[in-house]
Amino acid sequence: MIKADVLVIGSGISGLSYAIKISEKMPEAKIIIVTKADEDESNTKYAQGGLAVVTDLDHDTFQxxxxxxxxxxxxxxxxxVVKMVVEEGPKRFKELVDWGTRFDEKDGELMLGREGGHTINRIVHHKDITGAEIERALLETVNNSQNIEMLPYHYVIDLITQHHVPGKELNEDNISCYGAYILDEKSKKIKKITAKITLVATGGAGHVYKNTTNPIIATGDGIAFVARAKGKVSNMQYYQFHPTALYSKIDGMLFLISEALRGDGAKLRTKNGEPFMAKYDEREELASRDIVARAIDNEMKITGDEFVGLDCRKMNKEKFLEHFPNIYQKCLDEGVDPFKDLIPVVPACHYLCGGIETDMDGQSSIQNLFAVGECTNSGLHGANRLASNSLLEGLVFGHNAAVKTIELLDKNQFNFEDLKAIPEWNEEGMKLLDEMVLVSYLRKQLQEMMSDLVSIVRSNERLEMALKKQKEISDAVQELYNYALLSPKLSELRNLVNIAELIIVQSIAMKVNKGAFYNKDLV
Known part of the structure; x- marks a missing residue:
């Protein structure tokens, strides 16, 4: 058993900023950060557009x-919550700069971009790799902290709660978290890491669909293991599809074509070059993501085309190359010259607006368990996230959760008597899967089903069929889980099955269309 004061699950902007805050205030506290891949692999790393924050009070307002x-x-x-995040944003942004994050400036002034849904330029950015720059600065700060231990390739299987205490009667209104069972991928051993406070900052669940802008690690792990521990999870029906991912014939992670391009003047066209956004919203390309994604989806259904085009041919080339160098290079690598050709784009699963229910301090419904970032339903996003508000959410809630954690650690009123009775992970009688074909097959089935039946546009019939199919897949996965030695792939599949059920069930419960949720039978 490994003991820590604070266990952080996830190494994106939420988890890292939270850990840094506690480390600075409590240098004696033992903080462990576990992440299932490289220390820098997170949704944060892939955020292109930037961070939405009010910095220019001459032209912008909190309101x-x-x-x-x-x-x-x-x-x-x-x-x-919205008021708190927006008004606290500038302070948290300044801390990010103080930690060494670089943002684009011109003549000593921040260069501000604009994205869909914003009425004014307020997006601070670092070229088109803002998330990667934030991740770099935060990791550098973490690695210079004496009391933070980073454990890459450590995969969380389940939270440790009263569920694991033999003979303990479970009261769902009074659940406490004591840490987690964690698979060390290098040694293949499952460790029991206990902590006074645990933070879940595991990001989204994009790989529940076959096409997503999310990295391969985004399998909804945190939401799934909190749900299994009887924590409250809500708003899972609100899954945002980004309107413009670079079209590919290969399923998986699609390259994001930042919304900032449309903010700078790129226009959407059908495959044969006809504009269409004016039919759907007076803001055209700068409408919110749910509207633009449904418009593209509808145009593709009308024409039968596999993608639409993003027209950048009239944009300022020098500015484009300065602001979007990675997008430009990726297009060239795919044989597309943005100054001669339409960029082929499709909507792709992008951001989960719901998740683990938290209060304004990031506290979940489970005692001593906090959650921050995309894995949460914090109240900030509602039915659809405003572009570039996610990095801001991670910073503000990471700060609040750190302040509350420090307060709890100072009080030190933790009752860990149950820990003595919690067993080590038992693998007796389990066998190693001699091939992963079943896991891959079931994962593909699940992703195909979700993409076909529970995507941008849903219907009552599709959702009922999806629930039946999910149950079949869930039963097959449970059978595998019952006899096989655990691996990250099998555990991820188990989590994705849980996520799919939450999305489907909460979609069926919806009686009105809101934001990113659209059921054609409710019109």
Whole structure:
């Protein structure tokens, strides 16, 4: 058994900023960060556009950012949370700069971009790799901290709660977290890491669909293991599809074509060059993501085409190359010259607006368990996330959760009597799968089903069929789980099955279309 004061699960902007804050205030605290891949592999790393924050008070206001956020979330946001995040944003942004993050400037002033749903330029950025730059700066700070231990290739299987105490009667209204069972991928051993406070910062679940902008690690692990521990999870029906991912004939992670391109003047066209966004919204290309994604989906259904085009041919080439060098190079690698050709784009699963329910400090419904970032339903996004609000959410809630964690650690009123009775992970009688073909087959089946039946546009019939299919896949996965030695691939599949059920069940419960959720039978 490994003991820590704080266990952080995930190494994106939420987990890293939280750990740094606690480390700075409590240098004696033992902080362990576990991440299932390389230390820098996270959704944060792939955030292109930037961070939405009010920095230019001569031209922007907190109220404007609040209004834009509420409008994008279709009014389902928690206004108090939105106000808190927007107004705290500038302070948290300054800390990010103090930790060494670089943002684009011109003549000593921040260069501000604009994206869909925003009524003014307020996106701070570092070229088109803002997330990677933030990740670099935060990791550098973490690695210079004496009391933070980073454990890459450590995969969390389940949280440790009263569920694991033999003979303990479970009270679902009073669950406590004591840490987690974690698979060390190098040694193949399952460790029991206990902690006074645990933070879940595991990001999204994009790989529940066959096409996503998310990295391969985004399999909804945190949401799934919190749900299995009887923690509250909500708003899973609100899955945002990014309107513009680079079209590919190969399923998997698609390259994101940043919304900032449309903010700078790129226009959407059908495959044969006809504009179409004016039919759907007066804001055209700068409408919120749910509207643009459904418009593209509808145009593809009308024409039968596999993609639409993004027209950058009239954009300023010098500015394009300065701001979007990686997008430009990726297009060239795919045989597309953005100044001569339409960029072929399709909507792809991008951002989960729901997840683990938290309060304004990031506390979940389980005692001593916090959650921050895309894995949460914090109240910020409502039914649809406003572009570039996610990095801001990670910073603000990471700060709040750190402040509350420090307060709890100072009080030190933790009752860990149950820990003595919690067993080590038992693998007796389990066998190693001699091939992963069954796991791969079931994962592909699940992704195909979700993409066909529970995608941008849903229907009552599709959702009912999806629930039956999910149950079949779930039964097959449970059978595998019952006899096979655990591996990350099998555990990820188990989590994706849980995520699919949450999305389907909460979609069926919806009686009105809101934001990213659209059921054609409810019109």
């Amino acid at each position: 404007s950012h609040i209004d834009d956020t509420m409008r994008a979330g279709d009014g389902e946001n928690n206004l108090a």
